[in-house]
Amino acid sequence: MLARRLHPSVNRRGLTFWGQWLCATTLSSLTVCFLVFNQFGQISAEYRVLMLLGVLGSVPIYSLLHVYHKRYGYGLGLLRLLAGWSVLMGALYVVLLVFLGYADLDWGLLAKVAMLGFLAQGCTYLPLRYLMYLHSRWLRFERTAVIIGTCPLAYSLAMQLLHRVPVLGLVSVEDGTDTDAHTDTEQAIGQLPVLCALPGLRDLVLRDKVRRVYIALPLNRAAQIEAIYLDLLDLNVDVVWVPDFSSMMLLNQSVSQIEQFPAIYLNETPLSSHPASALGKEIFDRSLALIALIILSPVMLAAAIAVKLSSPGPVFFRQPRHGCNGLVILVWKFRSMRQHDDTGVTQATLGDPRITRVGAFLRRSSMDELPQLINVLRGEMAMVGPRPHAVAHNQYYGDKILAYMARHRIKPGITGLAQISGFRGETETLEKMQQRIEKDLDYINHWSLWLDIKILVRTPFTLFSRNTY
Numbered sequence: 001m002l003a004r005r006l007h008p009s010v011n012r013r014g015l016t017f018w019g020q021w022l023c024a025t026t027l028s029s030l031t032v033c034f035l036v037f038n039q040f041g042q043i044s045a046e047y048r049v050l051m052l053l054g055v056l057g058s059v060p061i062y063s064l065l066h067v068y069h070k071r072y073g074y075g076l077g078l079l080r081l082l083a084g085w086s087v088l089m090g091a092l093y094v095v096l097l098v099f100l101g102y103a104d105l106d107w108g109l110l111a112k113v114a115m116l117g118f119l120a121q122g123c124t125y126l127p128l129r130y131l132m133y134l135h136s137r138w139l140r141f142e143r144t145a146v147i148i149g150t151c152p153l154a155y156s157l158a159m160q161l162l163h164r165v166p167v168l169g170l171v172s173v174e175d176g177t178d179t180d181a182h183t184d185t186e187q188a189i190g191q192l193p194v195l196c197a198l199p200g201l202r203d204l205v206l207r208d209k210v211r212r213v214y215i216a217l218p219l220n221r222a223a224q225i226e227a228i229y230l231d232l233l234d235l236n237v238d239v240v241w242v243p244d245f246s247s248m249m250l251l252n253q254s255v256s257q258i259e260q261f262p263a264i265y266l267n268e269t270p271l272s273s274h275p276a277s278a279l280g281k282e283i284f285d286r287s288l289a290l291i292a293l294i295i296l297s298p299v300m301l302a303a304a305i306a307v308k309l310s311s312p313g314p315v316f317f318r319q320p321r322h323g324c325n326g327l328v329i330l331v332w333k334f335r336s337m338r339q340h341d342d343t344g345v346t347q348a349t350l351g352d353p354r355i356t357r358v359g360a361f362l363r364r365s366s367m368d369e370l371p372q373l374i375n376v377l378r379g380e381m382a383m384v385g386p387r388p389h390a391v392a393h394n395q396y397y398g399d400k401i402l403a404y405m406a407r408h409r410i411k412p413g414i415t416g417l418a419q420i421s422g423f424r425g426e427t428e429t430l431e432k433m434q435q436r437i438e439k440d441l442d443y444i445n446h447w448s449l450w451l452d453i454k455i456l457v458r459t460p461f462t463l464f465s466r467n468t469y
Contacts, residue, residue, distance in 0.1 A: 011170050012254070014134065016068060016070060016195075017062075017063065017068045017422045019128070020068045020124070020125065020128050020129075021058065021059070021062060021068065023128060024081075024120075024121040024124045024125065025055055025058060025125040027120045027121065027123065027124050028054075028117040028118075028120045028121050029051055029054075029055065029114050030120075031117055031120040032047070032050070032054075032117060032409035033051075035109060035112055035113055035116065036085070036109070036113075039106065039109055046096075046102050046463075047105075048104060049096075049102075050092060050096065052091055053068075053092055053095060054088060055440065056092060057088050057092065058084070058088055059282075060279075060280050061084050061087050061091070062084045062088075063277075064280050064448065064450070065080055065083055065084045065087070065276060065449060065450050066080065066448065067080045067081050067083075067084045068125075070132060071315055072432060073190060074126065074129060075230055077225075078125065078126075080450075081118070081121060081125055082118060083113075083124065084452075085117065085118045085121065089114045089117075093110070100245065120456075121234060139222060144165070144166050144168060144210050144211050144212070145161065145165050145166070145167050145168070145210065145211065145212040145214060146167065146168050146169060146170070146171055146195060146201075146204065146205075146210050146212075146213055146214070146215060147167060147169075147170050147171065147212070147213075147214045148170075148171045148173070148198070148201070148214065148215045148217065148228060149170065149171070149172075149173065149215070149216035149217050149379060150170050150173075150194060151216065151217070151218070151244075153216045153218070153242070153244045154170055154216035155192070155219075157214060157216050157242055158170070158192055160216070165212070165417060166193070167209065167367055168193075168194070168195060168208060169192055169193040169194060169195040170192060170194045170195065171194070171195055171196055171198060171200075171201055171219075172194050172196075172197050172198070173197070173198050173199070175218070175222070180229035180362065182264070192422060196264065201213075201228070201231070201232070202231065202232070202235065202254070205232065205235055205237050206235070206432050209236060210237055211236075211238060212237065212238040212239075212240060213228075213232060213237055213239050213240070214231075214239070214240050214241075214242055215228060215239065215240065215241045216242050216244070217244070218227045219243060219244060227242060227291040229241075267395050277447075277449075278430070280449060281382065281449060281452070282379070284452070285376050285383045285384075286376065286377055286379070286383045286451060288376075288383055288456075289373045289374075289377045289383065290377060292373050293373045293374070293377065296370060296373075299367070299370070299371050303334055303362060303367055303368075303370070304334065305335055306358045307334050307335055307336075307359070307362070309339050309340075309358075310356045310357065310358035310359065311337045311356050312339070313335055313338070314335060315334065315335060316332055316333065316334065316335060317332075317333045317334070317335040317336070317337075317391060318330040318331065318332055318333075319331050319333070320390070320391050321388035321389060321390055321391060321412070322388060322389070322391060322394050322405075322408050322412075323380055323381065323388065323408070323411060323412055324408060324409070324410060324411045324412070325408060325409070326405065326408050327359070328391060329373060329375065329380045329381070329388070329455070330375050331375060331381070331388055332371035332372055332375055333368045333369060333371055333372065334359075334362050334367065334368040334371060335359070336355055336356065336358070336359025336360070336363050336368045336369070337354040337355050337356065337359055338354055338356060357389050364463075366465055368465045369414055373416045374412070376414065380411070381383055381411055381412050381413060381414065382410070382411040382412070382416070383413060383414055383415070383452065383456060384413040384415055384416055384417075384443075384451075384452040384455045384456060385410055385411050385412050385413025385416055385417050386407040386408070386410070386412055386413065386418070386440035386443065386444075387412060387413065387415075387418065387419060387440075388412035389414055397430075397433055401430070401434055401437055402432060403437070403441060404437055406441060406444075407440040407444070408438060409444060410444055410447070415455060415456065415459040416439070416440065416443060416455065417439045417440070417442060417451075418435075418436045418439035418440055418443070419459065419462060420458045420459055420461075420462050421439050422462075423436040423439055424462065425434055
């Protein structure tokens with residue numbers, strides 16, 4: 001059996017990260033050493049601990065924030081580097097003060113370390129980023145490609161590849177069954193030519209020095225795909241199969257290799273596939289929840305008193321909802337309704353008589369959700385994630401919306417991508433719930449710590465949404 005690496009680009013991304021990280025860390029560490037030695041004539045144990053923690057902490061933080069990702073230009077790349085460095089410095093200062101008790105450090109010197117450390121890393125980032133650009137540009141002209149197939153998948157693939165590699169054109173299959181549905185797409189990308197039929201593929205590869213062949217054929221043509229692969233096996237050309245999964249709803253799909261076996265992950269979450277990312281999100285969520293509880297405790301106390309005075313009943317309302325992996329958790333909220341039978345699936349609506357006056361304000365401002373910080377602190381919820389629905393709602397919608405329960409692959413959140421996108425409050429139609437679920441799955445597919453931060457920043461601007469009752 002022939003075993004090949006499925007994604008050399010993954011290895012290149014890893015080398016790119018570690019290469020830039022090594023250069024940046026080395027120069028910033030030397031800068032710290034110079035500043036400390038110039039100030040004290042020696043490097044004491046406290047500053048050696050600071051440098052060690054900085055080196056170790058930069059790896060998960062820079063990785064989570066995608067600091068060295070090639071898709072970002074110079075300006076955005078420097079901003080991400082600044083964000084990663086700021087988070088790292090903030091975390092280090094908290095560790096030094098709270099956990100290690102280094103209160104006698106020279107804070108003026110630490111301010112210089114923060115500023116000059118970033119400048120040192122910026123000095124490595126810009127030239128290395130430019131060298132990466134030159135290398136990618138050189139590779140682009142070395143990867144002449146053709147695409148086998150003239151179906152919609154082939155044209156969609158061509159639109160993506162044209163920005164990165166020179167695509168000469170398409171190769172049609174013999175029977176022509178894949179040529180009927182592409183007219184509009186073909187016109188959209190400028191009449192990409194059909195170079196030849198499948199029998200002329202070998203001559204085309206040799207004549208035009210094609211370096212990569214993309215096979216864009218549906219899954220039901222597996223036998224033909226194998227024949228194409230075997231036919232090109234003795235030529236100096238890379239063969240890449242792009243399966244057509246357009247009819248399937250995928251969740252964070254990826255390609256990997258298990259020993260000698262290729263593996264296509266159809267259903268995986270970023271947090272389950274990257275344990276370090278899950279740990280980083282867990283630390284971020286619980287730390288932020290603890291800080292928020294301390295800061296907002298006067299507001300929560302005032303809300304609790306108002307709820308108690310508004311109508312008979314408890315201050316808090318704890319409702320069973322599905323959490324991560326479908327486990328049932330009790331979600332805390334300030335009670336916003338009069339006590340009633342809650343066995344149905346009736347959502348709150350505009351003018352709902354069950355809602356008290358205080359409860360209406362709490363719901364409109366989302367202050368009724370503040371007790372869920374306790375759920376986050378207990379590890380049952382996250383600051384950002386799909387909003388937890390009542391168990392009865394899940395039972396109702398579970399068999400009506402495709403992949404509805406897939407939103408429970410990660411912890412539910414106090415806020416989420418659906419909420420800042422306008423899908424808060426009542427979902428009186430199936431279509432509205434479908435739109436909310438699509439946003440939840442989109443969040444799961446594209447999760448990053450940076451995305452969490454952006455959602456948290458945007459959340460306050462959506463608190464008084466007209467869709468919230």
